[in-house]
Amino acid sequence: MNENGEAKTGKGICLSRLITINDHLRLARLQKKEINFKIVVIGDVGVGKTSIIQRYTSAQFSSTHKATLGADFAVKTLEWDEVTRVNLHLWDVCGQARFGSLTSVFYRHTAAAVLVFDLTRPETYNNIVKWLKDLRQKVQLPGGLRIPIVLFANKGDISTETLPPQIDDFCKENDILYWFITSAKSNIQIDEAMIKLANAAMRNHENLQVPLLTDDVIKLSEETVDSQTQRNWKPCAFV
Structure with a gap:
C-alpha cells in the first residue's frame, strides 16, 4: 500500500x-485513423486461395475446403503506427469459369492483388496470364495507374521442382512487384508477402491520393490498357 x-x-x-x-x-x-484496402486473391480452382487467406487472417489451416462460390472475404487488421490502423479486406475470388463474368463486380474498389498458382499443378501457372489480363483490363487506379500485385507459387511445402524457370522474367515483363514460394499449410512467407503488398498500397494511398475502400472513384473499364503507355516499371524480386 x-x-x-x-x-x-x-x-x-x-x-x-x-x-x-x-x-x-x-x-x-x-x-486511430482507419484505412481500408481491398485485396483480391485470384487464381485457378484449388490453388490454395482460401487456405492462404485463412492462414493470414486467423493463423489457421484446414486441409478440407469447399470450393468458393462467387467470392468470400476476411479481414486482417494491422496496427500500422501510433495513429493509423490498416484493415486489409482479402477477397477470395472463385476460380470457376462460370463466375468469370462477375469478376468486374468482385474487383470493384481493389487496391492490390495476389495472383496464386499451385506448384503441384504446372498448368495453373500458365493460366496466371489469363487472370492477370482480366484484372488489368477491369481495374485501374486514378490516372490509369496499375494496382500493385504479388505472385504466390503456392504449396511450396510439397515441391519446388516445378517452379517455372522464367518466373523472374514474367514478373518483370508484367509489372509484378515480387514473387514468393508460399505454403498455407506450413505458413511459409505469407505474412512477409502481405506486408510488402500493404506497403505498396499505402504508398499509393499517400502519394497518389488513392481512394479508400468506401470511395466510389476507382475506374473500372472493359477496354484493354495500353501496356506500353501505362507500364510503371518496378523491380521484381524473389523474396
Whole structure:
C-alpha cells in the first residue's frame, strides 16, 4: 500500500495508475485513423486461395475446403503506427469459369492483388496470364495507374521442382512487384508477402491520393490498357 492507501502492482506503479494507462491506450486505439484496402486473391480452382487467406487472417489451416462460390472475404487488421490502423479486406475470388463474368463486380474498389498458382499443378501457372489480363483490363487506379500485385507459387511445402524457370522474367515483363514460394499449410512467407503488398498500397494511398475502400472513384473499364503507355516499371524480386 502507498501513502494514499492504493494497492501497488509490482514495482513503481499503483493499480489506479495502471488503470489510467490502460484507459489512455484504449482511447488511443479508438481514436486511430482507419484505412481500408481491398485485396483480391485470384487464381485457378484449388490453388490454395482460401487456405492462404485463412492462414493470414486467423493463423489457421484446414486441409478440407469447399470450393468458393462467387467470392468470400476476411479481414486482417494491422496496427500500422501510433495513429493509423490498416484493415486489409482479402477477397477470395472463385476460380470457376462460370463466375468469370462477375469478376468486374468482385474487383470493384481493389487496391492490390495476389495472383496464386499451385506448384503441384504446372498448368495453373500458365493460366496466371489469363487472370492477370482480366484484372488489368477491369481495374485501374486514378490516372490509369496499375494496382500493385504479388505472385504466390503456392504449396511450396510439397515441391519446388516445378517452379517455372522464367518466373523472374514474367514478373518483370508484367509489372509484378515480387514473387514468393508460399505454403498455407506450413505458413511459409505469407505474412512477409502481405506486408510488402500493404506497403505498396499505402504508398499509393499517400502519394497518389488513392481512394479508400468506401470511395466510389476507382475506374473500372472493359477496354484493354495500353501496356506500353501505362507500364510503371518496378523491380521484381524473389523474396
